[in-house]
Amino acid sequence: xxxxxxxxxxxxxxxxxxxxxxxxxxxxxxxxxxxxxxxxxxxxxxxxxxxxxxxxxxxxxxxxxxxxxxxxxxxxxxxxxxxxxxxxxxxxxxxxxxxxxxxxxxxxxxxxxxxxxxxxxxxxxxxxxxxxxxxxxxxxxxxxxx
Numbered sequence: 765x766x767x768x769x770x771x772x773x774x775x776x777x778x779x780x781x782x783x784x785x786x787x788x789x790x791x792x793x794x795x796x797x798x799x800x801x802x803x804x805x806x807x808x809x810x811x812x813x814x815x816x817x818x819x820x821x822x823x824x825x826x827x828x829x830x831x832x833x834x835x836x837x838x839x840x841x842x843x844x845x846x847x848x849x850x851x852x853x854x855x856x857x858x859x860x861x862x863x864x865x866x867x868x869x870x871x872x873x874x875x876x877x878x879x880x881x882x883x884x885x886x887x888x889x890x891x892x893x894x895x896x897x898x899x900x901x902x903x904x905x906x907x908x909x910x
Contacts, residue, residue: 777818787857789894789907793886798910802886806835812837821848825871828856828879832869835882843894843903850899856883858906 790799796822806812810836818824828836842853848871855869856879887894891909894900 771886775794785905787883787885788910789885789892790910791887791891791905793891794888800821804823806837809835811835814838815840821846821852821871822874824849825852825869825874828852828869829877832877832879832880835884837884837886839886841887841889842885843889843900847899850903853885855879855882857885858902861905867881 766884768794768823790798790802793802801815813831814837815824815827816839818827818840838853842849852869852871855867855876858867859865860867867879868876885903885907894909895904
């Protein structure tokens, strides 16, 4: 299709498209072409923090809180985790469609906060798998898929 950007081109121009209101989900991250393009894109991003492994939702919450104004890349496949992990990430990526107001990041009795940084989520799932699962409806609504 003429005039439309491909997913590979978008991935290559990731630095241009990132914003708090435009979080990204990179699907099928184990695809060799997509993984190498993403790794190449990382070389052009500045000042980011990668989360590849986390032991608990509480530690995920505190990691996001510690980097609430930064670019966070979550290589941990959040879509394969329990609901309380998704709830934390939803607070960091979602906003109200009518007002654009950012959601709060919260976890149990911890003090909630607003995430103002940028976020990239990596998953082994396909875009169709995420969009067809009702439990991920807010991710489908508010995130851009690559």
